[in-house]
Amino acid sequence: MDKNISGSFCELQGFLKMEIFNIKSSVALIYDEFIQNADSRTENWLLMSSPIPQTVIIIAYIYFVTSLGPKMMENRKAFDLKGILIVYNFGVVALSVYMIHEFVMSGWGTGYSFRCDLVDYSNSPQAIRMAETCWLYYFSKFIEMLDTIFFVLRKKNSQLTFLHVYHHAIMPFTWWFGVRFSAGGLGTFHALLNSIVHVIMYTYYGLTAMGPNYQKYLWWKKYLTTIQLIQFVMVTTHISQYFFIKDCNYQFPIFVYIIGLYGLIFLFLFLNFWYHAYTKGKRLPKVLQAQTWAHHTNGVMNGNADHEKYQ
Structure with a gap:
Protein backbone atom coordinates (compact mmCIF):
# COMPACT_ATOMS: atom_id res chain seq x y z
CA MET A 1 0.00 0.00 0.00
CA ASP A 2 2.83 2.37 0.94
CA LYS A 3 4.62 1.50 -2.28
CA ASN A 4 1.47 2.35 -4.27
CA ILE A 5 1.14 5.72 -2.50
CA SER A 6 4.84 6.46 -3.03
CA GLY A 7 4.57 5.52 -6.69
CA SER A 8 1.48 7.68 -7.20
CA PHE A 9 3.20 10.60 -5.50
CA CYS A 10 6.23 10.25 -7.78
CA GLU A 11 3.96 10.11 -10.82
CA LEU A 12 2.16 13.26 -9.62
CA GLN A 13 5.51 14.99 -9.08
CA GLY A 14 6.65 14.04 -12.55
CA PHE A 15 3.37 15.23 -14.05
CA LEU A 16 3.59 18.61 -12.27
CA LYS A 17 7.20 19.10 -13.34
CA MET A 18 6.24 18.34 -16.93
CA GLU A 19 3.32 20.79 -16.79
CA ILE A 20 5.52 23.54 -15.32
CA PHE A 21 8.09 22.87 -18.03
CA ASN A 22 5.38 23.09 -20.71
CA ILE A 23 4.06 26.35 -19.27
CA LYS A 24 7.55 27.84 -19.15
CA SER A 25 8.18 26.71 -22.71
CA SER A 26 4.89 28.24 -23.88
CA VAL A 27 5.61 31.55 -22.13
CA ALA A 28 9.13 31.62 -23.59
CA LEU A 29 7.74 30.88 -27.06
CA ILE A 30 5.12 33.64 -26.76
CA TYR A 31 7.76 36.10 -25.54
CA ASP A 32 10.15 35.16 -28.37
CA GLU A 33 7.42 35.72 -30.95
CA PHE A 34 6.45 38.98 -29.26
CA ILE A 35 10.00 40.34 -29.07
CA GLN A 36 10.69 39.51 -32.73
CA ASN A 37 8.71 42.64 -33.64
CA ALA A 38 10.85 44.86 -31.39
CA ASP A 39 13.20 47.58 -32.61
CA SER A 40 16.64 46.00 -33.01
CA ARG A 41 18.29 49.42 -32.64
CA THR A 42 17.38 49.67 -28.95
CA GLU A 43 17.83 46.08 -27.76
CA ASN A 44 21.31 46.62 -26.27
CA TRP A 45 20.60 49.95 -24.58
CA LEU A 46 20.48 50.22 -20.79
CA LEU A 47 17.42 48.40 -19.32
CA MET A 48 16.19 47.49 -22.81
CA SER A 49 17.22 43.82 -23.06
CA SER A 50 13.99 42.70 -21.39
CA PRO A 51 11.25 44.16 -19.17
CA ILE A 52 12.51 42.17 -16.17
CA PRO A 53 15.18 44.62 -14.85
CA GLN A 54 12.79 47.56 -14.86
CA THR A 55 10.06 45.41 -13.31
CA VAL A 56 12.40 44.60 -10.41
CA ILE A 57 13.18 48.31 -9.95
CA ILE A 58 9.49 49.25 -10.03
CA ILE A 59 8.53 46.54 -7.52
CA ALA A 60 11.37 47.65 -5.22
CA TYR A 61 10.18 51.27 -5.55
CA ILE A 62 6.58 50.36 -4.67
CA TYR A 63 7.70 48.24 -1.71
CA PHE A 64 9.96 51.00 -0.35
CA VAL A 65 7.50 53.90 -0.64
CA THR A 66 4.45 51.98 0.58
CA SER A 67 5.96 49.75 3.27
CA LEU A 68 9.68 49.69 4.05
CA GLY A 69 10.34 53.44 3.86
CA PRO A 70 7.48 54.65 6.09
CA LYS A 71 8.32 51.93 8.66
CA MET A 72 11.99 52.99 8.69
CA MET A 73 11.01 56.64 9.20
CA GLU A 74 8.27 55.97 11.75
CA ASN A 75 10.45 56.66 14.79
CA ARG A 76 12.97 58.93 13.10
CA LYS A 77 13.13 62.65 12.59
CA ALA A 78 12.24 63.85 9.08
CA PHE A 79 15.22 64.68 6.90
CA ASP A 80 15.87 68.30 5.95
CA LEU A 81 16.52 68.00 2.24
CA LYS A 82 16.28 71.66 1.21
CA GLY A 83 19.60 71.78 -0.65
CA ILE A 84 19.03 68.42 -2.32
CA LEU A 85 15.52 69.41 -3.38
CA ILE A 86 16.73 72.63 -4.98
CA VAL A 87 19.44 70.82 -6.97
CA TYR A 88 17.10 67.96 -7.87
CA ASN A 89 14.23 70.12 -9.10
CA PHE A 90 16.33 72.47 -11.19
CA GLY A 91 18.22 69.43 -12.47
CA VAL A 92 14.93 67.98 -13.74
CA VAL A 93 14.17 71.37 -15.32
CA ALA A 94 17.49 71.29 -17.19
CA LEU A 95 16.92 67.69 -18.30
CA SER A 96 13.40 68.53 -19.48
CA VAL A 97 14.67 71.52 -21.49
CA TYR A 98 17.24 69.25 -23.14
CA MET A 99 14.59 66.63 -24.00
CA ILE A 100 12.32 69.31 -25.49
CA HIS A 101 15.19 70.44 -27.71
CA GLU A 102 15.91 66.86 -28.79
CA PHE A 103 12.25 66.00 -29.48
CA VAL A 104 11.92 69.15 -31.59
CA MET A 105 15.15 68.62 -33.51
CA SER A 106 14.55 64.93 -34.14
CA GLY A 107 11.06 65.24 -35.55
CA TRP A 108 8.51 67.58 -34.02
CA GLY A 109 10.18 70.70 -35.38
CA THR A 110 11.91 69.15 -38.39
CA GLY A 111 9.28 67.38 -40.47
CA TYR A 112 6.53 65.88 -38.35
CA SER A 113 3.04 66.82 -39.53
CA PHE A 114 1.33 66.55 -36.10
CA ARG A 115 -1.07 64.10 -37.72
CA CYS A 116 -0.17 60.59 -38.91
CA ASP A 117 3.55 60.58 -38.13
CA LEU A 118 5.01 57.09 -38.47
CA VAL A 119 8.01 55.65 -36.64
CA ASP A 120 11.24 55.85 -38.64
CA TYR A 121 13.11 52.60 -37.95
CA SER A 122 16.07 53.47 -40.15
CA ASN A 123 19.60 54.14 -38.91
CA SER A 124 19.58 57.70 -40.18
CA PRO A 125 21.05 60.25 -37.71
CA GLN A 126 17.64 61.84 -37.16
CA ALA A 127 15.85 58.53 -36.57
CA THR A 161 -1.49 58.55 -2.50
CA PHE A 162 -2.33 55.57 -4.67
CA LEU A 163 -2.52 57.83 -7.71
CA HIS A 164 0.92 59.31 -7.14
CA VAL A 165 2.61 55.92 -6.73
CA TYR A 166 0.61 54.41 -9.59
CA HIS A 167 1.68 57.17 -11.95
CA HIS A 168 5.37 56.85 -11.12
CA ALA A 169 5.22 53.07 -11.47
CA ILE A 170 3.19 52.81 -14.67
CA MET A 171 5.02 55.46 -16.71
CA PRO A 172 8.42 53.71 -16.98
CA PHE A 173 6.74 50.32 -17.36
CA THR A 174 4.66 51.38 -20.38
CA TRP A 175 7.46 53.47 -21.86
CA TRP A 176 9.76 50.44 -21.97
CA PHE A 177 7.44 49.04 -24.64
CA GLY A 178 7.35 52.42 -26.35
CA VAL A 179 11.13 52.60 -26.67
CA ARG A 180 11.50 48.92 -27.51
CA PHE A 181 8.82 48.89 -30.21
CA SER A 182 7.84 52.41 -31.23
CA ALA A 183 10.59 54.97 -30.58
CA GLY A 184 9.20 57.89 -32.55
CA GLY A 185 6.17 59.00 -34.50
CA LEU A 186 2.85 60.32 -33.25
CA GLY A 187 3.11 58.37 -29.98
CA THR A 188 5.83 60.70 -28.71
CA PHE A 189 3.81 63.93 -28.83
CA HIS A 190 2.63 63.50 -25.24
CA ALA A 191 6.27 63.10 -24.12
CA LEU A 192 7.16 66.44 -25.73
CA LEU A 193 4.19 68.13 -24.03
CA ASN A 194 4.92 66.49 -20.70
CA SER A 195 8.53 67.70 -20.85
CA ILE A 196 7.30 71.27 -21.46
CA VAL A 197 4.93 71.03 -18.50
CA HIS A 198 7.72 69.63 -16.32
CA VAL A 199 9.88 72.66 -17.03
CA ILE A 200 7.11 74.83 -15.56
CA MET A 201 6.20 72.52 -12.69
CA TYR A 202 9.71 71.69 -11.49
CA THR A 203 10.69 75.35 -11.72
CA TYR A 204 7.83 76.00 -9.34
CA TYR A 205 8.97 73.16 -7.08
CA GLY A 206 12.53 74.47 -7.07
CA LEU A 207 11.50 78.00 -6.17
CA THR A 208 9.20 76.66 -3.45
CA ALA A 209 12.04 74.59 -1.99
CA MET A 210 14.18 77.74 -1.75
CA GLY A 211 11.95 79.07 1.02
CA PRO A 212 9.51 81.88 1.91
CA ASN A 213 11.73 84.61 0.42
CA TYR A 214 10.84 83.33 -3.05
CA GLN A 215 7.07 83.20 -2.55
CA LYS A 216 6.73 86.51 -4.39
CA TYR A 217 7.95 84.76 -7.55
CA LEU A 218 5.21 82.13 -7.31
CA TRP A 219 2.24 84.33 -8.22
CA TRP A 220 1.54 82.01 -11.15
CA LYS A 221 0.82 78.90 -9.05
CA LYS A 222 -2.92 79.37 -9.64
CA TYR A 223 -2.35 78.62 -13.33
CA LEU A 224 -0.70 75.22 -12.73
CA THR A 225 -3.94 73.26 -12.92
CA THR A 226 -4.96 75.12 -16.07
CA ILE A 227 -1.64 74.17 -17.66
CA GLN A 228 -2.25 70.53 -16.77
CA LEU A 229 -5.77 70.60 -18.21
CA ILE A 230 -4.47 72.12 -21.45
CA GLN A 231 -1.83 69.38 -21.62
CA PHE A 232 -4.36 66.55 -21.36
CA VAL A 233 -6.78 68.18 -23.80
CA MET A 234 -3.95 68.54 -26.34
CA VAL A 235 -2.74 64.96 -25.82
CA THR A 236 -6.23 63.51 -26.16
CA THR A 237 -7.09 65.68 -29.19
CA HIS A 238 -3.85 64.87 -30.98
CA ILE A 239 -3.98 61.11 -30.46
CA SER A 240 -7.71 60.98 -31.33
CA GLN A 241 -6.89 62.12 -34.86
CA TYR A 242 -5.75 58.58 -35.57
CA PHE A 243 -9.36 57.37 -35.63
CA PHE A 244 -10.38 59.94 -38.24
CA ILE A 245 -7.40 59.78 -40.61
CA LYS A 246 -7.80 57.41 -43.54
CA ASP A 247 -4.91 55.04 -44.27
CA CYS A 248 -2.80 55.95 -41.24
CA ASN A 249 -0.52 52.92 -41.06
CA TYR A 250 0.96 53.65 -37.64
CA GLN A 251 3.00 50.59 -36.82
CA PHE A 252 1.71 49.87 -33.29
CA PRO A 253 -1.89 51.12 -32.87
CA ILE A 254 -2.04 49.64 -29.35
CA PHE A 255 -0.02 52.64 -28.14
CA VAL A 256 -2.64 54.99 -29.57
CA TYR A 257 -5.28 53.37 -27.34
CA ILE A 258 -3.00 53.44 -24.29
CA ILE A 259 -2.11 57.11 -24.73
CA GLY A 260 -5.70 58.07 -25.45
CA LEU A 261 -6.97 56.24 -22.36
CA TYR A 262 -4.24 57.73 -20.20
CA GLY A 263 -5.03 61.25 -21.42
CA LEU A 264 -8.76 60.82 -20.79
CA ILE A 265 -8.25 59.43 -17.28
CA PHE A 266 -6.09 62.33 -16.17
CA LEU A 267 -8.26 64.88 -17.94
CA PHE A 268 -11.19 63.58 -15.91
CA LEU A 269 -9.15 63.65 -12.68
CA PHE A 270 -8.09 67.24 -13.19
CA LEU A 271 -11.57 68.37 -14.17
CA ASN A 272 -12.82 66.73 -10.97
CA PHE A 273 -10.16 68.60 -9.01
CA TRP A 274 -11.02 71.85 -10.76
CA TYR A 275 -14.66 71.46 -9.80
CA HIS A 276 -13.96 70.75 -6.13
CA ALA A 277 -11.22 73.32 -5.68
CA TYR A 278 -12.33 76.26 -7.81
CA THR A 279 -16.08 75.86 -8.27
CA LYS A 280 -17.46 73.98 -5.30
CA GLY A 281 -14.57 75.13 -3.11
CA LYS A 282 -15.30 78.82 -3.70
CA ARG A 283 -18.32 78.49 -1.45
CA LEU A 284 -16.13 77.28 1.43
CA PRO A 285 -14.14 79.36 3.94
CA LYS A 286 -10.59 80.09 2.81
CA VAL A 287 -9.04 77.56 5.20
CA LEU A 288 -11.31 74.81 3.91
CA GLN A 289 -10.64 75.88 0.31
CA ALA A 290 -6.94 75.36 0.92
CA GLN A 291 -7.57 71.96 2.50
CA THR A 292 -9.79 70.93 -0.42
CA TRP A 293 -7.14 72.13 -2.86
CA ALA A 294 -4.42 70.13 -1.15
CA HIS A 295 -6.58 67.01 -0.79
CA HIS A 296 -7.45 66.80 -4.48
CA THR A 297 -4.00 67.61 -5.81
CA ASN A 298 -1.92 65.29 -3.62
CA GLY A 299 -0.36 62.77 -5.95
CA VAL A 300 -2.32 63.71 -9.07
CA MET A 301 -0.12 63.23 -12.12
CA ASN A 302 3.20 63.43 -10.32
CA GLY A 303 1.72 65.73 -7.68
CA ASN A 304 2.19 68.53 -10.20
CA ALA A 305 -0.33 70.91 -8.69
CA ASP A 306 0.65 70.31 -5.09
CA HIS A 307 1.40 73.72 -3.65
CA GLU A 308 2.47 72.27 -0.29
CA LYS A 309 4.96 69.83 -1.73
CA TYR A 310 8.02 71.45 -0.18
CA GLN A 311 6.48 73.41 2.66
Whole structure:
Protein backbone atom coordinates (compact mmCIF):
# COMPACT_ATOMS: atom_id res chain seq x y z
CA MET A 1 0.00 0.00 0.00
CA ASP A 2 2.83 2.37 0.94
CA LYS A 3 4.62 1.50 -2.28
CA ASN A 4 1.47 2.35 -4.27
CA ILE A 5 1.14 5.72 -2.50
CA SER A 6 4.84 6.46 -3.03
CA GLY A 7 4.57 5.52 -6.69
CA SER A 8 1.48 7.68 -7.20
CA PHE A 9 3.20 10.60 -5.50
CA CYS A 10 6.23 10.25 -7.78
CA GLU A 11 3.96 10.11 -10.82
CA LEU A 12 2.16 13.26 -9.62
CA GLN A 13 5.51 14.99 -9.08
CA GLY A 14 6.65 14.04 -12.55
CA PHE A 15 3.37 15.23 -14.05
CA LEU A 16 3.59 18.61 -12.27
CA LYS A 17 7.20 19.10 -13.34
CA MET A 18 6.24 18.34 -16.93
CA GLU A 19 3.32 20.79 -16.79
CA ILE A 20 5.52 23.54 -15.32
CA PHE A 21 8.09 22.87 -18.03
CA ASN A 22 5.38 23.09 -20.71
CA ILE A 23 4.06 26.35 -19.27
CA LYS A 24 7.55 27.84 -19.15
CA SER A 25 8.18 26.71 -22.71
CA SER A 26 4.89 28.24 -23.88
CA VAL A 27 5.61 31.55 -22.13
CA ALA A 28 9.13 31.62 -23.59
CA LEU A 29 7.74 30.88 -27.06
CA ILE A 30 5.12 33.64 -26.76
CA TYR A 31 7.76 36.10 -25.54
CA ASP A 32 10.15 35.16 -28.37
CA GLU A 33 7.42 35.72 -30.95
CA PHE A 34 6.45 38.98 -29.26
CA ILE A 35 10.00 40.34 -29.07
CA GLN A 36 10.69 39.51 -32.73
CA ASN A 37 8.71 42.64 -33.64
CA ALA A 38 10.85 44.86 -31.39
CA ASP A 39 13.20 47.58 -32.61
CA SER A 40 16.64 46.00 -33.01
CA ARG A 41 18.29 49.42 -32.64
CA THR A 42 17.38 49.67 -28.95
CA GLU A 43 17.83 46.08 -27.76
CA ASN A 44 21.31 46.62 -26.27
CA TRP A 45 20.60 49.95 -24.58
CA LEU A 46 20.48 50.22 -20.79
CA LEU A 47 17.42 48.40 -19.32
CA MET A 48 16.19 47.49 -22.81
CA SER A 49 17.22 43.82 -23.06
CA SER A 50 13.99 42.70 -21.39
CA PRO A 51 11.25 44.16 -19.17
CA ILE A 52 12.51 42.17 -16.17
CA PRO A 53 15.18 44.62 -14.85
CA GLN A 54 12.79 47.56 -14.86
CA THR A 55 10.06 45.41 -13.31
CA VAL A 56 12.40 44.60 -10.41
CA ILE A 57 13.18 48.31 -9.95
CA ILE A 58 9.49 49.25 -10.03
CA ILE A 59 8.53 46.54 -7.52
CA ALA A 60 11.37 47.65 -5.22
CA TYR A 61 10.18 51.27 -5.55
CA ILE A 62 6.58 50.36 -4.67
CA TYR A 63 7.70 48.24 -1.71
CA PHE A 64 9.96 51.00 -0.35
CA VAL A 65 7.50 53.90 -0.64
CA THR A 66 4.45 51.98 0.58
CA SER A 67 5.96 49.75 3.27
CA LEU A 68 9.68 49.69 4.05
CA GLY A 69 10.34 53.44 3.86
CA PRO A 70 7.48 54.65 6.09
CA LYS A 71 8.32 51.93 8.66
CA MET A 72 11.99 52.99 8.69
CA MET A 73 11.01 56.64 9.20
CA GLU A 74 8.27 55.97 11.75
CA ASN A 75 10.45 56.66 14.79
CA ARG A 76 12.97 58.93 13.10
CA LYS A 77 13.13 62.65 12.59
CA ALA A 78 12.24 63.85 9.08
CA PHE A 79 15.22 64.68 6.90
CA ASP A 80 15.87 68.30 5.95
CA LEU A 81 16.52 68.00 2.24
CA LYS A 82 16.28 71.66 1.21
CA GLY A 83 19.60 71.78 -0.65
CA ILE A 84 19.03 68.42 -2.32
CA LEU A 85 15.52 69.41 -3.38
CA ILE A 86 16.73 72.63 -4.98
CA VAL A 87 19.44 70.82 -6.97
CA TYR A 88 17.10 67.96 -7.87
CA ASN A 89 14.23 70.12 -9.10
CA PHE A 90 16.33 72.47 -11.19
CA GLY A 91 18.22 69.43 -12.47
CA VAL A 92 14.93 67.98 -13.74
CA VAL A 93 14.17 71.37 -15.32
CA ALA A 94 17.49 71.29 -17.19
CA LEU A 95 16.92 67.69 -18.30
CA SER A 96 13.40 68.53 -19.48
CA VAL A 97 14.67 71.52 -21.49
CA TYR A 98 17.24 69.25 -23.14
CA MET A 99 14.59 66.63 -24.00
CA ILE A 100 12.32 69.31 -25.49
CA HIS A 101 15.19 70.44 -27.71
CA GLU A 102 15.91 66.86 -28.79
CA PHE A 103 12.25 66.00 -29.48
CA VAL A 104 11.92 69.15 -31.59
CA MET A 105 15.15 68.62 -33.51
CA SER A 106 14.55 64.93 -34.14
CA GLY A 107 11.06 65.24 -35.55
CA TRP A 108 8.51 67.58 -34.02
CA GLY A 109 10.18 70.70 -35.38
CA THR A 110 11.91 69.15 -38.39
CA GLY A 111 9.28 67.38 -40.47
CA TYR A 112 6.53 65.88 -38.35
CA SER A 113 3.04 66.82 -39.53
CA PHE A 114 1.33 66.55 -36.10
CA ARG A 115 -1.07 64.10 -37.72
CA CYS A 116 -0.17 60.59 -38.91
CA ASP A 117 3.55 60.58 -38.13
CA LEU A 118 5.01 57.09 -38.47
CA VAL A 119 8.01 55.65 -36.64
CA ASP A 120 11.24 55.85 -38.64
CA TYR A 121 13.11 52.60 -37.95
CA SER A 122 16.07 53.47 -40.15
CA ASN A 123 19.60 54.14 -38.91
CA SER A 124 19.58 57.70 -40.18
CA PRO A 125 21.05 60.25 -37.71
CA GLN A 126 17.64 61.84 -37.16
CA ALA A 127 15.85 58.53 -36.57
CA ILE A 128 18.53 57.42 -34.10
CA ARG A 129 18.34 60.81 -32.39
CA MET A 130 14.61 60.39 -31.87
CA ALA A 131 15.07 56.85 -30.49
CA GLU A 132 17.75 58.08 -28.09
CA THR A 133 15.49 60.92 -26.93
CA CYS A 134 12.68 58.43 -26.31
CA TRP A 135 15.06 56.33 -24.21
CA LEU A 136 16.17 59.40 -22.25
CA TYR A 137 12.54 60.30 -21.55
CA TYR A 138 11.95 56.72 -20.40
CA PHE A 139 14.99 56.85 -18.10
CA SER A 140 13.88 60.21 -16.69
CA LYS A 141 10.83 58.45 -15.25
CA PHE A 142 13.15 56.53 -12.91
CA ILE A 143 14.81 59.78 -11.88
CA GLU A 144 11.38 61.24 -11.07
CA MET A 145 10.72 58.37 -8.69
CA LEU A 146 12.85 60.41 -6.30
CA ASP A 147 9.79 62.64 -5.85
CA THR A 148 8.22 59.86 -3.79
CA ILE A 149 11.46 58.89 -2.05
CA PHE A 150 11.76 62.48 -0.82
CA PHE A 151 8.17 62.34 0.48
CA VAL A 152 9.10 59.28 2.54
CA LEU A 153 12.36 60.73 3.89
CA ARG A 154 10.61 63.99 4.80
CA LYS A 155 7.71 62.06 6.37
CA LYS A 156 5.16 63.66 4.05
CA ASN A 157 3.05 60.50 4.18
CA SER A 158 -0.13 62.34 3.23
CA GLN A 159 1.43 62.79 -0.22
CA LEU A 160 1.82 59.03 -0.72
CA THR A 161 -1.49 58.55 -2.50
CA PHE A 162 -2.33 55.57 -4.67
CA LEU A 163 -2.52 57.83 -7.71
CA HIS A 164 0.92 59.31 -7.14
CA VAL A 165 2.61 55.92 -6.73
CA TYR A 166 0.61 54.41 -9.59
CA HIS A 167 1.68 57.17 -11.95
CA HIS A 168 5.37 56.85 -11.12
CA ALA A 169 5.22 53.07 -11.47
CA ILE A 170 3.19 52.81 -14.67
CA MET A 171 5.02 55.46 -16.71
CA PRO A 172 8.42 53.71 -16.98
CA PHE A 173 6.74 50.32 -17.36
CA THR A 174 4.66 51.38 -20.38
CA TRP A 175 7.46 53.47 -21.86
CA TRP A 176 9.76 50.44 -21.97
CA PHE A 177 7.44 49.04 -24.64
CA GLY A 178 7.35 52.42 -26.35
CA VAL A 179 11.13 52.60 -26.67
CA ARG A 180 11.50 48.92 -27.51
CA PHE A 181 8.82 48.89 -30.21
CA SER A 182 7.84 52.41 -31.23
CA ALA A 183 10.59 54.97 -30.58
CA GLY A 184 9.20 57.89 -32.55
CA GLY A 185 6.17 59.00 -34.50
CA LEU A 186 2.85 60.32 -33.25
CA GLY A 187 3.11 58.37 -29.98
CA THR A 188 5.83 60.70 -28.71
CA PHE A 189 3.81 63.93 -28.83
CA HIS A 190 2.63 63.50 -25.24
CA ALA A 191 6.27 63.10 -24.12
CA LEU A 192 7.16 66.44 -25.73
CA LEU A 193 4.19 68.13 -24.03
CA ASN A 194 4.92 66.49 -20.70
CA SER A 195 8.53 67.70 -20.85
CA ILE A 196 7.30 71.27 -21.46
CA VAL A 197 4.93 71.03 -18.50
CA HIS A 198 7.72 69.63 -16.32
CA VAL A 199 9.88 72.66 -17.03
CA ILE A 200 7.11 74.83 -15.56
CA MET A 201 6.20 72.52 -12.69
CA TYR A 202 9.71 71.69 -11.49
CA THR A 203 10.69 75.35 -11.72
CA TYR A 204 7.83 76.00 -9.34
CA TYR A 205 8.97 73.16 -7.08
CA GLY A 206 12.53 74.47 -7.07
CA LEU A 207 11.50 78.00 -6.17
CA THR A 208 9.20 76.66 -3.45
CA ALA A 209 12.04 74.59 -1.99
CA MET A 210 14.18 77.74 -1.75
CA GLY A 211 11.95 79.07 1.02
CA PRO A 212 9.51 81.88 1.91
CA ASN A 213 11.73 84.61 0.42
CA TYR A 214 10.84 83.33 -3.05
CA GLN A 215 7.07 83.20 -2.55
CA LYS A 216 6.73 86.51 -4.39
CA TYR A 217 7.95 84.76 -7.55
CA LEU A 218 5.21 82.13 -7.31
CA TRP A 219 2.24 84.33 -8.22
CA TRP A 220 1.54 82.01 -11.15
CA LYS A 221 0.82 78.90 -9.05
CA LYS A 222 -2.92 79.37 -9.64
CA TYR A 223 -2.35 78.62 -13.33
CA LEU A 224 -0.70 75.22 -12.73
CA THR A 225 -3.94 73.26 -12.92
CA THR A 226 -4.96 75.12 -16.07
CA ILE A 227 -1.64 74.17 -17.66
CA GLN A 228 -2.25 70.53 -16.77
CA LEU A 229 -5.77 70.60 -18.21
CA ILE A 230 -4.47 72.12 -21.45
CA GLN A 231 -1.83 69.38 -21.62
CA PHE A 232 -4.36 66.55 -21.36
CA VAL A 233 -6.78 68.18 -23.80
CA MET A 234 -3.95 68.54 -26.34
CA VAL A 235 -2.74 64.96 -25.82
CA THR A 236 -6.23 63.51 -26.16
CA THR A 237 -7.09 65.68 -29.19
CA HIS A 238 -3.85 64.87 -30.98
CA ILE A 239 -3.98 61.11 -30.46
CA SER A 240 -7.71 60.98 -31.33
CA GLN A 241 -6.89 62.12 -34.86
CA TYR A 242 -5.75 58.58 -35.57
CA PHE A 243 -9.36 57.37 -35.63
CA PHE A 244 -10.38 59.94 -38.24
CA ILE A 245 -7.40 59.78 -40.61
CA LYS A 246 -7.80 57.41 -43.54
CA ASP A 247 -4.91 55.04 -44.27
CA CYS A 248 -2.80 55.95 -41.24
CA ASN A 249 -0.52 52.92 -41.06
CA TYR A 250 0.96 53.65 -37.64
CA GLN A 251 3.00 50.59 -36.82
CA PHE A 252 1.71 49.87 -33.29
CA PRO A 253 -1.89 51.12 -32.87
CA ILE A 254 -2.04 49.64 -29.35
CA PHE A 255 -0.02 52.64 -28.14
CA VAL A 256 -2.64 54.99 -29.57
CA TYR A 257 -5.28 53.37 -27.34
CA ILE A 258 -3.00 53.44 -24.29
CA ILE A 259 -2.11 57.11 -24.73
CA GLY A 260 -5.70 58.07 -25.45
CA LEU A 261 -6.97 56.24 -22.36
CA TYR A 262 -4.24 57.73 -20.20
CA GLY A 263 -5.03 61.25 -21.42
CA LEU A 264 -8.76 60.82 -20.79
CA ILE A 265 -8.25 59.43 -17.28
CA PHE A 266 -6.09 62.33 -16.17
CA LEU A 267 -8.26 64.88 -17.94
CA PHE A 268 -11.19 63.58 -15.91
CA LEU A 269 -9.15 63.65 -12.68
CA PHE A 270 -8.09 67.24 -13.19
CA LEU A 271 -11.57 68.37 -14.17
CA ASN A 272 -12.82 66.73 -10.97
CA PHE A 273 -10.16 68.60 -9.01
CA TRP A 274 -11.02 71.85 -10.76
CA TYR A 275 -14.66 71.46 -9.80
CA HIS A 276 -13.96 70.75 -6.13
CA ALA A 277 -11.22 73.32 -5.68
CA TYR A 278 -12.33 76.26 -7.81
CA THR A 279 -16.08 75.86 -8.27
CA LYS A 280 -17.46 73.98 -5.30
CA GLY A 281 -14.57 75.13 -3.11
CA LYS A 282 -15.30 78.82 -3.70
CA ARG A 283 -18.32 78.49 -1.45
CA LEU A 284 -16.13 77.28 1.43
CA PRO A 285 -14.14 79.36 3.94
CA LYS A 286 -10.59 80.09 2.81
CA VAL A 287 -9.04 77.56 5.20
CA LEU A 288 -11.31 74.81 3.91
CA GLN A 289 -10.64 75.88 0.31
CA ALA A 290 -6.94 75.36 0.92
CA GLN A 291 -7.57 71.96 2.50
CA THR A 292 -9.79 70.93 -0.42
CA TRP A 293 -7.14 72.13 -2.86
CA ALA A 294 -4.42 70.13 -1.15
CA HIS A 295 -6.58 67.01 -0.79
CA HIS A 296 -7.45 66.80 -4.48
CA THR A 297 -4.00 67.61 -5.81
CA ASN A 298 -1.92 65.29 -3.62
CA GLY A 299 -0.36 62.77 -5.95
CA VAL A 300 -2.32 63.71 -9.07
CA MET A 301 -0.12 63.23 -12.12
CA ASN A 302 3.20 63.43 -10.32
CA GLY A 303 1.72 65.73 -7.68
CA ASN A 304 2.19 68.53 -10.20
CA ALA A 305 -0.33 70.91 -8.69
CA ASP A 306 0.65 70.31 -5.09
CA HIS A 307 1.40 73.72 -3.65
CA GLU A 308 2.47 72.27 -0.29
CA LYS A 309 4.96 69.83 -1.73
CA TYR A 310 8.02 71.45 -0.18
CA GLN A 311 6.48 73.41 2.66
